[in-house]
Amino acid sequence: MKIIDNLNIHKKITLTPIVSILFMLIISIFSYTNLLNEKETIYDLVKVKMHTVEHNSKTTALLRLINGNMYKIFNLKSAKFDTKKIILEQETLLKDLENYFNEVSKCPYVEEANKLHYANMAKIYQLYKKVALDSLEIMKFNEHVSFMLFLGSDELYNDIVKHLTKSSTISNEQSLKAYEDSMSKVSNAMVMLFILMAIALVASVALSIKVSNSIKIPLKNLQNGLLDFFKYISHEKDSVEPIKVFSHDEIGEMSKIINSHIKKTQEDMEQDSHMITNLISCVEDVNNGLLDGKIKEEPNQKELKKVKEIFNSMLENLEDKIGKDINQILKTLDDYSIYNYESSITNAKGKVEVTVNSLGTTIQKMLNENLNNGQALKEKASTLFDSVDTLEENTTKQKELVIESTFELKALTDNLHKQVVNSSLIASHSDEVNSSAEKGTTFANSTARAMDNMKRMVDEINKSIEIIDNIVVQTNILSLNASVEAVSAGDAGKGFSVVASEVRNLASQSSNASNEIKKIVNKAKDRADEGKKIVQEMIDGYKILRDNIDSTMTIISENTTIANKQDKNICNINDIVSELFKQSSKTTSIVSKTHSIADETNGIAKKIVEDVKKLNKNLEVSI
Amino acid sequence: MRSFFIVLLVSVISLSLSASSSKEETKLLVEQTAKFCKTHTKKECFEAIDSDRFSKDELFIFAFNYDGVGVANGRIPMLIGKDLWYLINPDGMHVFQEQIKVAKQKEGWLQYKWKTPKGKSIEKLSYIMDIDGKFYIGSGLTLKKLEAN
Numbered sequence: 001m002k003i004i005d006n007l008n009i010h011k012k013i014t015l016t017p018i019v020s021i022l023f024m025l026i027i028s029i030f031s032y033t034n035l036l037n038e039k040e041t042i043y044d045l046v047k048v049k050m051h052t053v054e055h056n057s058k059t060t061a062l063l064r065l066i067n068g069n070m071y072k073i074f075n076l077k078s079a080k081f082d083t084k085k086i087i088l089e090q091e092t093l094l095k096d097l098e099n100y101f102n103e104v105s106k107c108p109y110v111e112e113a114n115k116l117h118y119a120n121m122a123k124i125y126q127l128y129k130k131v132a133l134d135s136l137e138i139m140k141f142n143e144h145v146s147f148m149l150f151l152g153s154d155e156l157y158n159d160i161v162k163h164l165t166k167s168s169t170i171s172n173e174q175s176l177k178a179y180e181d182s183m184s185k186v187s188n189a190m191v192m193l194f195i196l197m198a199i200a201l202v203a204s205v206a207l208s209i210k211v212s213n214s215i216k217i218p219l220k221n222l223q224n225g226l227l228d229f230f231k232y233i234s235h236e237k238d239s240v241e242p243i244k245v246f247s248h249d250e251i252g253e254m255s256k257i258i259n260s261h262i263k264k265t266q267e268d269m270e271q272d273s274h275m276i277t278n279l280i281s282c283v284e285d286v287n288n289g290l291l292d293g294k295i296k297e298e299p300n301q302k303e304l305k306k307v308k309e310i311f312n313s314m315l316e317n318l319e320d321k322i323g324k325d326i327n328q329i330l331k332t333l334d335d336y337s338i339y340n341y342e343s344s345i346t347n348a349k350g351k352v353e354v355t356v357n358s359l360g361t362t363i364q365k366m367l368n369e370n371l372n373n374g375q376a377l378k379e380k381a382s383t384l385f386d387s388v389d390t391l392e393e394n395t396t397k398q399k400e401l402v403i404e405s406t407f408e409l410k411a412l413t414d415n416l417h418k419q420v421v422n423s424s425l426i427a428s429h430s431d432e433v434n435s436s437a438e439k440g441t442t443f444a445n446s447t448a449r450a451m452d453n454m455k456r457m458v459d460e461i462n463k464s465i466e467i468i469d470n471i472v473v474q475t476n477i478l479s480l481n482a483s484v485e486a487v488s489a490g491d492a493g494k495g496f497s498v499v500a501s502e503v504r505n506l507a508s509q510s511s512n513a514s515n516e517i518k519k520i521v522n523k524a525k526d527r528a529d530e531g532k533k534i535v536q537e538m539i540d541g542y543k544i545l546r547d548n549i550d551s552t553m554t555i556i557s558e559n560t561t562i563a564n565k566q567d568k569n570i571c572n573i574n575d576i577v578s579e580l581f582k583q584s585s586k587t588t589s590i591v592s593k594t595h596s597i598a599d600e601t602n603g604i605a606k607k608i609v610e611d612v613k614k615l616n617k618n619l620e621v622s623i
Numbered sequence: 624m625r626s627f628f629i630v631l632l633v634s635v636i637s638l639s640l641s642a643s644s645s646k647e648e649t650k651l652l653v654e655q656t657a658k659f660c661k662t663h664t665k666k667e668c669f670e671a672i673d674s675d676r677f678s679k680d681e682l683f684i685f686a687f688n689y690d691g692v693g694v695a696n697g698r699i700p701m702l703i704g705k706d707l708w709y710l711i712n713p714d715g716m717h718v719f720q721e722q723i724k725v726a727k728q729k730e731g732w733l734q735y736k737w738k739t740p741k742g743k744s745i746e747k748l749s750y751i752m753d754i755d756g757k758f759y760i761g762s763g764l765t766l767k768k769l770e771a772n
Contacts, residue, residue: 127706134705141701144738145710152709152717 005214005247012215012249016208023200030196034189041182045175051109052171056164059104059121062097063164067157069093070132070150077143087136094129101125111174117167121160128156218251225255229262233269240266268300275299275308282311289326291318291350323350332356336363367612374608381602388598392591399584406577413570420563427556434549441542444535451532458525465514465521472511479504646732646748649682649764653730653750656684656762660754669695672760673703681765688758689726691719695760712736713744725751726759734766 004012069090076083101122104110110118131153139146225243232240240262243255275297285293293315295308323329328345329352335343341360345353482500486493656677660668669686671677672695677684683697691708707719718735725731730752737747749763 127709130706131709134707138701138705141699142738142740144740144742148712148718148738149705149707149710152707152711155709 004210006249008249009215009251012211016204016211019207020200020204023196023203027193027196027200030189031193034185034193037185038182041178041185044178045182048109048111049171049175049178051107052111052114052167055104055107055110055118056168056171059097059100060161060164062093062100063157063160066090066093066097066132070135073136073139074143074147074150077139083139090136091133094132097125098129111171113170113174114167117163117170121163121167124156124159124163128153128160131156214247214249215251218246218249218255221246222251222255222258225258225262229258229265232262233265271298271300272304275304279307279311282315286315286318289330290324291315291322291326292324319350321351323348323353329353329356332360336360341367370608371612374605374612378602378605378609381598381605385595385598385602388591388595392588392595395584395587395591399581399588402577402581402584406574406581409570409574409577413567413574416563416567416570420560420567423556423560423563427553427560430549430553430556434546434553437542437545437549441539441546444538444542448532448535448539451528451535454528455525455532458521458528461521462518465518468510468514472507472514475503475507475510479507646750646764648679649748649762650750652677652679652682652684653752653760653762656760657752657754660760665755668754672697673700682762684760684762686754686758686760687719687722689723689756691723694758713738722749722751722759722761726753726761729753733761737763 004015007015069086073083073086073090076086101118104118105115105122131149135146135149135153137146138149221244225241228237228240231237242259242262245252245255245259275295276299278295278297282293282295285291295312299305299308323345324347332343332345333356335341336359341363344357344360348354348357479500482503483497486497486500489496656672659671659677663671672684672686675683675697678697684695685693685697685699685702686695687707688694690706691710692706693702693704696702708717710718712718712735714736716735718733718737721733721735725733730750732748732750734746734748737745739745746766747763748766749761751759751761753759
């Protein structure tokens with residue numbers, strides 16, 4: 001059984017099926033062998049015995065038939081019937097039975113015990129057959145002798161029948177014996193089979209239980225051990241037992257490895273827990289205000305190591321920045337809060353401690369300064385009080401002055417209004433003159449336009465005269481050409497040269513006339529130009545007039561604007577004054593308020609001085 | 624066949640009519656034949672028997688071996704080769720087996736019932752004589768004659 005424990009799981013698992021298969025094989029082989037035996041027995045029973053029975057019954061039947069036939073033949077013979085046919089039949093039958101005996105002797109199913117019988121039977125039959133055939137032969141000579149012979153063969157017949165009976169008996173006996181043997185063999189085999197099966201079943205079940213236990217129990221142990229270990233890790237349990245190792249299989253090996261891990265983890269966790277206890281006491285110290293603690297225990301976990309480092313450096317820092325004992329600092333500060341500045345921290349090293357101590361000193365200094373300042377303030381406050389009184393008086397005076405200036409301003413405003421009205425009257429008069437001047441300008445302009453029209457007409461006349469001059473020149477050239485042509489034409493052209501000279505005359509007359517017209521027209525043009533100049537002068541005169549009027553108007557309007565502006569300014573002044581009035585009233589109230597404030601300040605200053613004095617007294621006592 | 628029967632019939636009638644054979648005659652006939660057979664070959668002996676040389680009136684020689692099979696016959700050649708070992712006469716006697724028993728004692732007389740082809744029962748007295756220990760010869764006379772005598 002220990003051997004099974006020490007097998008590995010693979011072998012354990014395969015062991016049970018292998019054993020079962022072995023048992024099955026044994027059972028199968030056993031069953032097969034038995035079945036084979038039974039098969040032979042059944043074969044024996046069926047083939048051999050059945051064949052024997054069949055042979056015997058067939059032999060008996062044939063023999064009886066032959067025997068009966070013989071008697072039949074004798075009967076027929078004595079009755080003088082024709083026996084040829086039946087004799088032939090009988091011969092065939094005899095032959096058949098002989099053949100059958102031969103067949104049977106060759107048959108493989110004949111048993112050894114019966115083989116002798118069959119051999120004897122065959123021999124006897126040979127005799128019987130011979131006797132029968134002989135008696136049939138002899139019948140031809142003496143049927144009585146033949147009958148006697150045949151009667152003698154009864155002996156043989158009986159012998160054969162005896163053998164047959166014996167053979168059948170043997171066969172039956174053997175069949176019965178074989179059957180009984182077979183049955184007993186079968187029942188033995190069944191008993192044996194049941195025993196084998198029971199053994200196989202018990203062995204398989206026992207083996208499988210053993211194998212499953214040899215896996216299950218260590219597994220259960222392993223599981224429980226692991227669960228305990230996990231509980232221990234998650235701090236649900238305080239201690240952990242190592243896993244029990246029963247076997248040397250994979251589970252055993254695993255258990256051993258886990259055990260070594262459990263041991264190591266246990267040590268590590270204990271180390272860590274020491275460190276944490278140390279940490280907790282340190283934290284409690286810090287809570288109690290003591291900052292000079294240190295974690296001394298060395299933890300196992302990296303994180304805890306880091307925690308230790310950080311915590312220790314934090315403590316160092318705190319000690320460095322604050323001091324060894326916060327309680328002392330708090331006590332000193334409490335003393336300060338009840339104005340006991342004599343208190344200080346002994347052996348101050350931390351920055352806060354040093355600072356608190358220096359704070360004490362500074363406050364003491366400051367208090368001294370405050371005393372001085374309070375006294376100075378007190379003096380200044382009384383000065384302020386006086387100044388405010390003076391201010392109040394001044395303000396009242398100012399208010400009266402403002403009221404006076406208000407009245408003055410009103411008078412000024414009324415005058416200004418009158419002035420503005422006058423300047424607007426002047427402006428309307430100037431406007432009228434301006435419109436008359438505009439009308440004159442309009443007329444002068446239309447005259448100038450008429451002059452221009454006349455000048456344009458004169459220019460057109462001049463253009464017409466130029467056209468006429470051109471015509472005259474061309475006519476002159478034409479008449480010259482005509483006279484030349486008339487000369488070249490000779491006599492025929494004489495008449496034509498007259499006409500040409502006439503035309504020349506006409507042209508020169510026309511030229512004269514046009515010159516005259518030109519002169520007249522030019523004179524008219526000159527006149528028109530003169531008219532235009534006069535008109536231009538008139539327009540210029542009007543323009544100057546208008547400009548003067550415009551400038552006057554501008555001055556007036558400027559005056560008006562200024563007057564208006566002044567009016568507005570005065571109004572503004574008025575407003576300012578009234579505002580000033582309001583302000584001065586406000587100032588009065590402020591002054592009165594300031595007065596009361598100065599009063600209070602004075603009081604406060606006095607109080608400060610008193611307090612400081614009081615403190616200073618304490619200080620003086622403490623110092 | 625018929626002629627044979629006629630011959631047989633004639634011989635029987637003649638036998639009954641003529642002076643019947645006596646015991647002495649029978650014995651003498653058998654002895655003469657035996658003497659011939661013992662001085663001749665078996666073949667010559669059988670041929671001599673078959674040719675019915677050794678016969679007197681109703682008497683003729685028959686020869687059987689010790690298995691009861693006919694080997695020679697003076698008047699009924701049909702019996703040659705026939706096995707008469709099992710033959711039983713109306714008295715229930717194995718006639719040939721008894722003859723063999725007598726032959727085995729060299730020679731002797733044997734009386735037995737027999738049947739004629741017509742079915743008539745007769746008493747026969749045969750003298751049997753061994754030849755060479757393998758077959759014997761014999762001859763029988765009908766005792767009716769004797770009774771009549």
